[in-house]
Amino acid sequence: MGVVIRRGPSRQVCTMLWDRRTDAFILGQWFRGRIYERRCDLSPDGRHFIYFAMNGNWHSLSNCSWSAISRVPFLKALAFFPKGDCWNGGGLFLDNDRYWLNGGGCHPKGRDSTRLQRNEAYRPAGGRGGACLGVYYPRLLRDGWMLNEHLSAGITDQCDIFEKPLENGWLLRKYAHVQVGSPPGKGCYWDEHELIKTQSNLCIKQPNWEWADLDGERLVWAESGRLWTGSLTDSGLAEPRLLHDFNQMTFERRTAHY
Secondary structure, three states: OEEEEEEOOOOEEEEEEEEOOOOEEEEEEEEEOEEOHHHOEEOOOOOEEEEEEEOOOOOOOOOOEEEEEEEOOOOOEEEEEEOOOOOOOOEEEOOOOEEEEOOHHHOOOOEEOOOOEEOOOOOOOOOOOOOOHHHHHHHHHHOOOEEEEEEEOOOOEEEEEEEEEOOOOEEEEEEEEEEOOOOOOOOOEEEEEEEEEOOOOEEEEEOOOOEEEEEOOEEEEEEOOEEEEEEEOOOOEEEEEEEEEOOOOOOOOOOOOO
């Protein structure tokens, strides 16, 4: 199972279940606000989703932002930890039954109706800072990415290069940018990708891929509001296939089934 976080317009976002066996997509819930996708995680059994969200409502129980655990693909909180700012938040699953809360001591006491156990002693390896990269980088390393190089042009423009081997001698390279004054349509954290043929050093740039990864033996990526898959031959990417187009989706009120 997977969870797709579909954002747009910028203050509207929804979650969808992605059954990767059949490539069926099932809508969960819409939310008026922001979900920080780099601070989210899915439990290994695909049942629970941990996320960090912000709606800017300072007079609510969340005090404008919160971390939560929900039942996939919905957003209704089974565990709820109000935050009050956008530092830290979100977390990682250690297994199906245990999770780590990013900056756990910064969350006021919340409520938790799950049977999951919170591990307060865990410290993930590879994180950078307490915001998005404190969750995103450990998640990449856990999921088979290798950190290759760190590039820096000062505090306001940095890039970490991650790589993952693919089939037929190919390599997927991810440039994880941290940038003030990023290109139009990009946030301060954004990724770009390349396909590298390791034997010949052939490089195929994919400037429009916002996200890409290996799903079993196939390559999957997000581009222009659509999710794609394709196979790699000796000469490059062949026969891209559209899995789902999310562009025509609009906000609708939905209630979680629990």
